[in-house]
Amino acid sequence: MQRSKILSAAKAARQIENGVLKMRKSLLALTIAILLLILCLTAYYAWISPNQNExxxxxxxxxxxxxxxxxxxxxxxxxxxxxxxxxxxxxxxxxxxxxxxxxxxxxxxxxxxxxxxxxxxxxxxxxxxxxxxxxxxxxxxxxxxxxxxxxxxxxxxxxxxxxxxxxxxxxxxxxxxxxxxxxxxxxxxxxxxxxxxxxxxxxxSKTKTLADAERKKVLFLYYSTKGIVSFNVPGSDWLQTFMIKAARGYPLSEELSGTGWNTVNFEQIASWNPDIIFLVTYSNSPTSSNVKMQLLENATWSSISAIQNKTVYAVPDDCGVGALGSWDCPGSRWILGLQWMAKKIHPELF
Incomplete structure (x- = not known):
């Protein structure tokens, strides 16, 4: 009799436990269904109301x-x-x-x-x-x-x-x-x-302590074949002048005002007598390297210090001059040009 009661109680406990488990499963399924409904409604209203996050x-x-x-x-x-x-x-x-x-x-x-x-x-x-x-x-x-x-x-x-x-x-x-x-x-x-x-x-930080006497005379020269062949230099307010000054060179064309190109003749260039010349053409024909070689071999230019010392440099234009210009242009790479110029002007510092 006692054993029968114990078995009946155990059976009832199992039934209660199974009922609880079923209830838990039902609640979990209901919770998942509600969450899915919320997600669907959120996506739906986001779709029909695209401006709500504007x-x-x-x-x-x-x-x-x-x-x-x-x-x-x-x-x-x-x-x-x-x-x-x-x-x-x-x-x-x-x-x-x-x-x-x-x-x-x-x-x-x-x-x-x-x-x-x-x-x-x-x-x-x-x-x-x-x-x-x-x-x-x-x-x-x-x-x-x-x-x-x-x-x-x-x-x-x-x-x-x-x-x-x-x-x-x-x-x-x-x-x-x-x-x-x-x-x-x-x-x-x-x-x-x-x-x-x-x-x-x-x-x-590297150049600020240099005395004026240590500043080299630098000429930035744009050789243009558009129309009449000409030599052009930047005015005082242009990026190329800023870069030369930052590198602690003396920009010879700084005396010319404005932000445009100024055409100069050979007599003016000879009068300036630059220690360093930076060359650009913004063209693949001729390239700045082509013009550099022409100037170094030109007897007329042989009296200029930069020619004598072979301190004439073609500004890099390695990624498509038509799209990016060379390293002096106001595109993203001018900061590379500044570092390159500084090394050319003061190799002992960089």
Whole structure:
């Protein structure tokens, strides 16, 4: 009798335990079903309401304007005169390859093809018109600050426009941070700005104690075959002059004002009598190396110190001069050019 009661109690306990297990399984299945329903509803409402996550960011551009841009930013156009240096900087941001459109065909070179395998489909045969830009429906258009006439027309159509310069160190530090916001990677913008600033400060730390008497006379020379063959030098406010000064050379053409090229004759060059000549052609025919050899072999130039000492240097243009220019241009590689120039001017320091 006692044994029968014990067996009955054990059976009842097992039934209760099985019931609890079944209840737990049911509750788990119900919980999973509810979670799946929530996920489905979330995805559905996100699909039917794509603007629910939209917002705005604000940037201060090169003209000191506060520009508000709607987010997410999915289409960015960089166009207008001197757009290519801006594009070379833009591609230092990983997200650029996902959002850039309407690019100059000159940028479609092996280097950028490696960065952006789809770049060919993003290039256009000619510079975009206002109507073509509007038709592309960009979230923002980035222009050089000198392109305000085009920018005004675009803003008149309700298109956000941001102006940049990328002409000297100060504008690089500012404009890289602006691109950091546009390409949704402010950390990258800060890192790039720090690299350029730190590199510049390193050069300055090495050269700042040099006396004026130790500064070599440096001539930056652009040999142009456009139209009439001519020699041209940069004005006082241009990047090439800034680079020579930072490397603690004496830029001979600094006495010429402005940010454009100034044509000079041989008599002026001979009067300056540079210790060092940096040469560019921005062309593959002739290259700067070709012109360098011509000058070294030209008897007319033999009285110039740089020719006598063979301190004539072709500025590197190793990645497609049509797309990137040489290392003196305001594209992303000028910081390499600064280091290269400093070593050529003061090899004992670098």
């Amino acid at each position: 917002g705005t960011i604000a940037v201060t551009d090169a003209l000191g304007r506060t520009v508000k841009i709607k987010t997410p930013i999915n289409r960015v156009i960089i166009t207008g005169k001197s757009a290519w240096p801006i594009i070379t900087v833009a591609y230092m941001f990983p997200n650029a390859k996902n959002v850039l459109y309407g690019l100059s065909p000159s940028i479609n070179v092996p280097l950028f093809q490696r960065i952006d395998p789809n770049i060919t489909s993003k290039t256009v045969s000619t510079e975009l018109s206002v109507e073509e830009i509007a038709k592309a429906k960009p979230d923002v258009v980035i222009l050089k600050s000198t392109m305000k006439e085009l920018g005004d027309q675009l803003e008149g159509l309700g298109i956000s426009v941001v102006y940049v310069d990328f002409e000297n160190l100060e504008s690089y530090l500012r404009d890289m941070k602006v691109l950091g916001k546009i390409f949704m990677n402010e950390t990258r913008g800060e890192e790039l700005a720090k690299y350029y600033n730190d590199t510049y400060n390193f050069i300055i």
